[in-house]
Amino acid sequence: MKATRRKFLKTTALAGTGLAIWLEIPKNAAGETATVFEPNAYISITPDNVVRLWMTRSEMGQGIRTTLPMMLLEELEASWSQVRLEQAMPGGRFKGIRLRTSGSGSTVETYGAMRKAGATAREMLIAAAAEKWKVAPASCHAREGTVIHDPSGRKLTYGELATVAARQNVPDKPPLKPAKDFRLIGTRVKRRDGAAIVTGAARYGLDVRVPGMLYAVMERCPVLGGKLTRFDAEKALAVPGVRHVAPIHSGIATGVAVVADHTWAAIKGREALHVEWDPGPNADFDSDRFLAQMESAVTQTGFPIRNDGDAPKAMAAAAKTLEATYEFPFQAHAPLETMNCTADVRPDSCEIWVPTQAPEVALSDTAKMLGLPEDSVKVHITLLGGGFGRRLFADYVPEAVELSRAIGKPVQLVWTRSDDMRHGFFHPSDIEHIAGGLDAGNNPVAWVQKSVGSDLSMFGLPSEQDKTDPKFYFNDGSPWGLFDIPYNFPHLKADYIPLNSPVPTGPWRAVMYPPTVFARESFLDEMAHAAGQDPLEFRLKLLQPGDVHMVGGAMIDRGRLAGVLRLAAEKSNWKQPLTGAKDRWWGRGIACNVYDSDTYVAQVAEVSVGREAHDIRVHRVVCAVDCGLVVNPAGLEGQAESAIIWGLSATLHGRIDFKNGGAVQENFTDFDVVRMHESPQVETYTVSSDHPPAGFGETAVPPIAPAVANAIFAATGKRLRRLPITAEKLKA
Amino acid sequence: MPVFKLILNGKPHQVDADPQMALLWVLRDLLQLTGTKYGCGLGVCGACTVHEDGIPVHSCQIPLSATSAKSYVTIEGLSAHGDHPCQKAWLEEDVSQCGYCQAGMIMQAAALLKTHPNPTDQDIDNEMSDHVCRCGTYQRMRRAIHRAAREVSKA
Numbered sequence: 082m083k084a085t086r087r088k089f090l091k092t093t094a095l096a097g098t099g100l101a102i103w104l105e106i107p108k109n110a111a112g113e114t115a116t117v118f119e120p121n122a123y124i125s126i127t128p129d130n131v132v133r134l135w136m137t138r139s140e141m142g143q144g145i146r147t148t149l150p151m152m153l154l155e156e157l158e159a160s161w162s163q164v165r166l167e168q169a170m171p172g173g174r175f176k177g178i179r180l181r182t183s184g185s186g187s188t189v190e191t192y193g194a195m196r197k198a199g200a201t202a203r204e205m206l207i208a209a210a211a212e213k214w215k216v217a218p219a220s221c222h223a224r225e226g227t228v229i230h231d232p233s234g235r236k237l238t239y240g241e242l243a244t245v246a247a248r249q250n251v252p253d254k255p256p257l258k259p260a261k262d263f264r265l266i267g268t269r270v271k272r273r274d275g276a277a278i279v280t281g282a283a284r285y286g287l288d289v290r291v292p293g294m295l296y297a298v299m300e301r302c303p304v305l306g307g308k309l310t311r312f313d314a315e316k317a318l319a320v321p322g323v324r325h326v327a328p329i330h331s332g333i334a335t336g337v338a339v340v341a342d343h344t345w346a347a348i349k350g351r352e353a354l355h356v357e358w359d360p361g362p363n364a365d366f367d368s369d370r371f372l373a374q375m376e377s378a379v380t381q382t383g384f385p386i387r388n389d390g391d392a393p394k395a396m397a398a399a400a401k402t403l404e405a406t407y408e409f410p411f412q413a414h415a416p417l418e419t420m421n422c423t424a425d426v427r428p429d430s431c432e433i434w435v436p437t438q439a440p441e442v443a444l445s446d447t448a449k450m451l452g453l454p455e456d457s458v459k460v461h462i463t464l465l466g467g468g469f470g471r472r473l474f475a476d477y478v479p480e481a482v483e484l485s486r487a488i489g490k491p492v493q494l495v496w497t498r499s500d501d502m503r504h505g506f507f508h509p510s511d512i513e514h515i516a517g518g519l520d521a522g523n524n525p526v527a528w529v530q531k532s533v534g535s536d537l538s539m540f541g542l543p544s545e546q547d548k549t550d551p552k553f554y555f556n557d558g559s560p561w562g563l564f565d566i567p568y569n570f571p572h573l574k575a576d577y578i579p580l581n582s583p584v585p586t587g588p589w590r591a592v593m594y595p596p597t598v599f600a601r602e603s604f605l606d607e608m609a610h611a612a613g614q615d616p617l618e619f620r621l622k623l624l625q626p627g628d629v630h631m632v633g634g635a636m637i638d639r640g641r642l643a644g645v646l647r648l649a650a651e652k653s654n655w656k657q658p659l660t661g662a663k664d665r666w667w668g669r670g671i672a673c674n675v676y677d678s679d680t681y682v683a684q685v686a687e688v689s690v691g692r693e694a695h696d697i698r699v700h701r702v703v704c705a706v707d708c709g710l711v712v713n714p715a716g717l718e719g720q721a722e723s724a725i726i727w728g729l730s731a732t733l734h735g736r737i738d739f740k741n742g743g744a745v746q747e748n749f750t751d752f753d754v755v756r757m758h759e760s761p762q763v764e765t766y767t768v769s770s771d772h773p774p775a776g777f778g779e780t781a782v783p784p785i786a787p788a789v790a791n792a793i794f795a796a797t798g799k800r801l802r803r804l805p806i807t808a809e810k811l812k813a
Numbered sequence: 814m815p816v817f818k819l820i821l822n823g824k825p826h827q828v829d830a831d832p833q834m835a836l837l838w839v840l841r842d843l844l845q846l847t848g849t850k851y852g853c854g855l856g857v858c859g860a861c862t863v864h865e866d867g868i869p870v871h872s873c874q875i876p877l878s879a880t881s882a883k884s885y886v887t888i889e890g891l892s893a894h895g896d897h898p899c900q901k902a903w904l905e906e907d908v909s910q911c912g913y914c915q916a917g918m919i920m921q922a923a924a925l926l927k928t929h930p931n932p933t934d935q936d937i938d939n940e941m942s943d944h945v946c947r948c949g950t951y952q953r954m955r956r957a958i959h960r961a962a963r964e965v966s967k968a
Contacts, residue, residue: 275903275908281916287841290847418911419852466913729949756951757941758939761952
């Protein structure tokens with residue numbers, strides 16, 4: 082089966098290192114003389130009683146350096162104190178094992194492998210003890226890093242057993258614990274690596290220090306797709322501390338790098354640089370004009386994504402119809418650690434240190450660029466000062482590699498904040514047009530949605546042949562939230578109209594759901610009000626329990642979505658009016674989404690708006706979640722809070738504009754984000770579930786914008802359909 | 814180049830560099846104290862916050878020439894064993910996610926507790942809202958600051 086691009090993002094490695102089936106663990110050849118017990122690529126146990134676990138995901142705040150060992154320890158029956166974490170490197174030992182971190186998948190994708198890795202080792206350690214004691218393995222059990230012979234009470238530590246365990250047969254299907262016996266999975270475990278963070282000892286990409294290294298910053302063409310024509314390095318080289326100036330042709334934009342003894346001199350040298358550009362064909366690109374083009378494009382036919390019943394006929398027959406257009410601007414990721422990479426290119430090898438979600442790409446791109454076999458390239462994955470999808474791109478790796486090769490020294494290439502904000506891969510802007518029909522009894526009968534969006538350029542743009550295939554966009558690429566509209570409308574039509582701009586685009590937190598869910602959940606609110614019904618009850622009528630269907634390309638359980646809506650409503654006292662200070666308007670809004678068939682989220686936002694200044698405050702968000710078995714509830718709550726603040730930043734502040742072919746916003750001065758004084762109380766409630774674990778890192782992002790917009794409508798009677806929602810727009 | 818003498822984490826240091834060089838880069842690139850982070854370079858994100866004679870400042874905005882005879886504390890020097898009440902409270906409240914902003918946050922919070930031993934939510938808003946956390950750990954930080962304040966008042 083051809084993997085769709087959506088599945089491609091979720092489950093396979095970009096670099097084509099092959100599919101790593103989650104339960105398929107490469108076995109180690111058990112050497113007779115081994116003193117290190119390595120039953121598989123993930124772990125080793127040494128005679129000093131240390132269990133090493135190789136992290137197969139990048140830590141970017143999702144807490145995987147806590148969750149991954151939890152899942153291993155559950156089956157391995159070792160103790161936290163004996164575990165040491167090593168960061169896996171792409172290639173070598175991990176060839177064929179996915180290291181890419183994306184799609185809310187860190188926990189879900191490793192759950193099976195970690196448990197199997199732990200269970201395999203546990204069974205072999207028990208077999209080793211049984212061999213030593215000459216007893217039946219069934220008379221022994223493992224606990225807290227020791228194997229215990231039950232009848233005699235004899236004990237051996239894993240360290241003492243490591244050498245003998247290494248000689249045991251690797252079981253194909255070691256028994257996994259039934260969920261009722263879990264001691265760790267499902268319990269609240271705080272971040273295990275917090276101490277390094279609060280003391281400043283944690284090392285991110287920008288903290289890499291290699292002997293003899295230099296520091297660089299790079300001036301990139303300010304116009305999208307423009308090219309370097311010439312530069313004059315003389316004044317830059319005159320800045321004390323500047324060592325080299327070199328053109329760079331790889332990466333997202335061509336430009337000139339200034340290399341110095343420290344970052345400060347590199348920045349000063351860059352300011353002194355004289356560079357000339359050929360702006361190319363995009364010099365007059367303007368994002369406002371592009372949004373207007375997108376809005377005009379809703380009249381086009383587009384690619385059919387959904388066609389249930391006969392929506393045009395139902396619309397024509399409807400007693401009441403309404404329609405609206407929603408806008409989502411370009412968004413930056415702006416992780417607090419800017420893009421960076423440290424590279425040390427030598428004649429026949431290369432080492433790089435990089436905060437990346439895509440280490441396989443970093444490896445293959447570097448090897449290809451240098452004409453080296455992948456075995457000669459080492460990719461060290463550092464901690465990530467935020468990822469959010471931006472670090473799925475490795476564009477900042479070849480820049481550093483090219484530069485290190487050019488100067489013959491190790492070098493750290495640092496993006497300034499302005500570089501990071503103007504030269505990223507952005508969340509594409511988006512226009513959604515929705516029309517809805519109600520029958521004479523105010524029942525929803527028809528939904529017609531047209532989505533105008535951009536292809537994510539990380540996938541490569543569609544070929545001419547792709548464009549002739551009417552099924553090309555179905556369950557694929559961009560129209561997430563369109564093919565899987567979860568509501569049971571008797572007549573539903575959804576079309577996708579791709580309109581691409583020169584802006585490089587890619588996944589953002591929650592990939593492509595935020596614009597489609599903002600529009601859908603806002604419009605449901607509009608329909609409910611038009612029908613004179615409660616927005617919660619209106620939704621529940623369209624989500625019957627037990628209704629499990631393939632919807633578009635996704636299996637949706639409408640009962641589970643109804644379940645989280647009811648839970649969020651109950652915990653937020655949805656039925657009770659929200660009141661507060663008399664100089665403000667108060668209101669609640671509700672919204673929900675299903676993230677890629679797996680994760681069901683509903684949110685209620687409590688909002689007030691100042692009667693004078695029209696300032697918006699989000700006081701409290703109740704988030705209800707059904708994502709199957711929860712491995713670490715403490716981690717899930719943190720991710721819910723994080724995702725809601727992320728989505729709220731885009732709801733209230735975030736937008737990137739392009740004028741004259743370049744991004745306008747450059748820093749947190751003009752691309753503001755939610756800060757302490759604007760952050761709401763978030764309460765997270767989970768539905769107890771027997772379903773297997775599903776992803777959660779991104780999945781609480783999409784409902785917050787419509788929940789807030791709906792709450793603002795409830796408070797003020799004003800419907801705002803263009804993000805970000807600001808006091809100025811509310812006043813207008 | 815002139816030599817600048819400053820006290821850093823209790824020890825005298827001499828730095829021979831461009832007088833205009835921001836303290837942030839002195840710390841990170843010359844003295845290898847990488848706990849202080851670069852986030853914006855304009856003094857608007859708080860990631861580079863250190864204490865200057867006990868006052869929280871943005872080290873990306875302090876030229877080396879202004880550091881003479883002043884005493885600076887960075888996250889590495891906040892406590893001898895990572896046991897400042899804020900650091901402990903941060904762990905108790907499970908605040909950090911990616912963690913990149915947290916050194917700056919903790920330095921700001923530690924200074925806040927000096928001036929406001931029992932801060933209100935409004936005090937916390939006033940003092941902490943110069944800082945950016947893209948992981949959105951704000952409410953946990955608020956709880957951690959209140960927790961640290963309780964510990965300080967008990968001591």
